[in-house]
Amino acid sequence: MTFPAYPDYRDSGVEWLGAVPTHWESWKISHAYGELGSGTTPPTSEAEWYEGGTVPWVTTGELRESVILETKKLLSSNAISTFSALRLHPAGSLAIAMYGATIGRLGILGIDATTNQACCLLTRPNHLHVKFTFYWLLAFKQNIIDLYASGGGQPNINQEIIANLKIPAPGVREQIQIARFLDHETARIDALIEEQQRLIELLKEKRQAVISRAVTKGLDATVPMKDSGVEWLGKVPAHWQVCKLSFRYSVELGKMLDEKRNTGTNQVPYLRNQDVQWGVINIDDLPLIDIGPNELERYTVRLGDLLVCEGGDVGRAAIWRHRDGKIGYQKALHRLRPESPNRDTAEFFFYSLMAAKALGVFEESDTKATISHLPAEKFRQYKFAFPPIDDQQEIAAELGSRLKRSSETISYAENTIALLQERRSVLISAAVTGKIDVRNWQLASGSPSPELAQEAV
Template identity: 50%
Template sequence: MTFPKYPEYKDPGVEWLGAVPAHWKVRKIAHGFSRIGSGTTPPSNEQKWYEGGSIPWVTTSELRESLILETKKSITDEALSEFTSLQVHPPGSLAIAMYGATIGRLGVFGVSATTNQACCVLSEGKTISSRFAFYWLLAFKNIIISLYATGGGQPNINQEIIASLRLPAPSLADQAHISTFLDHETARIDALVEEQQRLIDLLKEKRQAVISHAVTKGLDPDVPMKDSGVEWLGEVPAHWMVGPLRWYATIQGGVAKGKSYDVGTLTIDLPYLRVANVQDGYVDLSSVNTVTVAVSEVDRYRLQSGDVLMNEGGDNDKLGRGAVWEGEIADCLHQNHVFAIRPNDHLLPHWLSMFTGSSSARAYFYLYSKQSTNLASVSSSNVMSCPLPLPPREEQRQILEFLGRETARIDNLMAEGEKVISFLIERRSALISSAVTGKIDVRGWQPPVGSSVANEARQTEVV
């Protein structure tokens, strides 16, 4: 899809914007809206401000670059009367997050609503429509934050900064047309992204299923089977062994960071692996820290090639994930929240790593984990009690070779899907930027007949 340029351009007087169509007007946002305001947070320990309230109250966590139709909390009429900084903004108002991690997030009100003090709200557009401003701020969010935000770890902007931004825009009618074009095109691209993500999710499920079947049932569909004696494991090939992991491996804990030593103790600084280094099936060595340990303790914590690293805890989906250490770094230790499992001659390290990634093993670790809010941990004794289906070493090798080929094929397909998503996201951003700065002229564009955007466009009022 290609679009023409406008016949003539001019310098808008804003260096980071570049040239804009000559007939567009450059206005401060303050001059484009009748109202620019914010809100406040009534004390949460007084329920009279919230209980039974019917007035939506928007916080920055609810700004997700979309239409806001409902909020987690509502305030009462009494709160609205008590706190003069609370204002009711009409549908179509545009909210911008001004603080911290959510800075720059946007949301358009689908209902009349109030906000907390971290939101700046633009309402009742005079010469700038909130829909056009939404796309313009979305296009230049990162630039605005980098140029105008103050504060270090928690950057922030304020109403004055937002109000002073100079925004080039055409007539309200053309703004509405550009916004309708972007509504249609971004929805189309978002649908393509969702489709790709669904395919990737299906491939992840397929990958998991291939691994789980291979490490519990083998590759021969005609092999005699037996009851494993473990309910969640089901049947396994009759010639396989099934026993607790401690039959086939030992486990060691790691070094605690920050441990103090007596004066005179000989110490050394060595690299060590943290929870963040142990990913699902591989070790991430992009950032490896060092730790101070006593020289006498080095042998106890030193990793050996072939050790299987397993995280003690984390998010439920990361619980028990394992990776094989191939000795990439000499004299490397491991943190006390990372188990090092050392297989004996009966067990290939990669077999254990593959098994820990199976749905059967994940179910076991979840069942025997200690749960807290969004986190889980598993003890070393429970890890070593995990029932392990184990074929002969040569069969382990054959199954691992098969899984290597199959997972690589699936991983390549997922990587291609991720590339498509990245391209679509870049295309989306470029299209928005080009349209709201007039780099492309979309005035001749018409929504496809019968599309929801076409129907909405006929009913749209400029806000």
């Protein structure tokens, strides 16, 4: 879909805005809105301000570039009458996050509400339509943050900065048309993005199901089965062995870090928990640790070792596939090595760990809360199913092939989402700066309704 340009343009005077249509005027937000306001946070230790609350209270975490219809917290009417900074802002007000990680987020009140001190509210619009202003700020919020935000790790802007922003815009009626166009077009794009996201979720679910079935049931559906005696495994092929991990693999934690790790004479790069992601190990810019000659065998990895996270995302794993160099590993990782390479392959057990993780094997059965650590002694006692080596190799090869195809499809869907998101951003920017003329745009079903055309928000 292509749209024409306006017939004439003038320089906006702002480098990052470029030219705008000649008939557009620049409005300072403080002149275009009757009021700019904010709110406050009553002491959370004093229950009287929150108990029996009926007044919606908006925080910046609830600004999600959408209409706000409910809030996580409600304030009591007593809080509204006690704190002068709290006032009820009418539905239709535009909220902007001014502080910290949420800076620049936007939301439109769908209900009358009050806010905390990190929100700036634009109410009583005169010359700028709320939805047009919303889209303009959405398009250029990063420019505004880059130019005007102060502070280091927690940047912020203030009401004065927002009040002095100048927004080039046509008349209100034309602003409404632009907003209607963007509502429609962004909704179409969002629907396409949602379809791709659903596809990705379905592909991931199918991939996980394929892995779980392969490592517990094998590839041949006709073989006799037996009860494994392990809940998450269920029935397994009768010729498979079910046993503790320690019967098939050595399980060793890495070296404990200490103050002297960077001062010894035997410096070796070492892997940390965060370096081991699913199927991938980071080898760039690794820190150093002192591992003496007599400790190298114990605290270094070799080709084919399986590294498993002991803490954090417990059970996350990857196979070490490099031949060269001495690489250590810290105590936050388990190093798994087959007791007999002729009996077990790490490729198969990697997929077993993926299945176990997805099925909640590394979660506490009483609370279902993921445990923060998996001690080696406990890990060694977990039971898994182990096919003969030929079956392990066949299963690993088949899963590798299937997962490659699945990953390619997921990657294509992710790229599609990225392109759609880029298209969305470009379209918004083009419309709110007049790079495209949508004055004659109309829905396929007919012309813009008279009601919307007369809207005077």
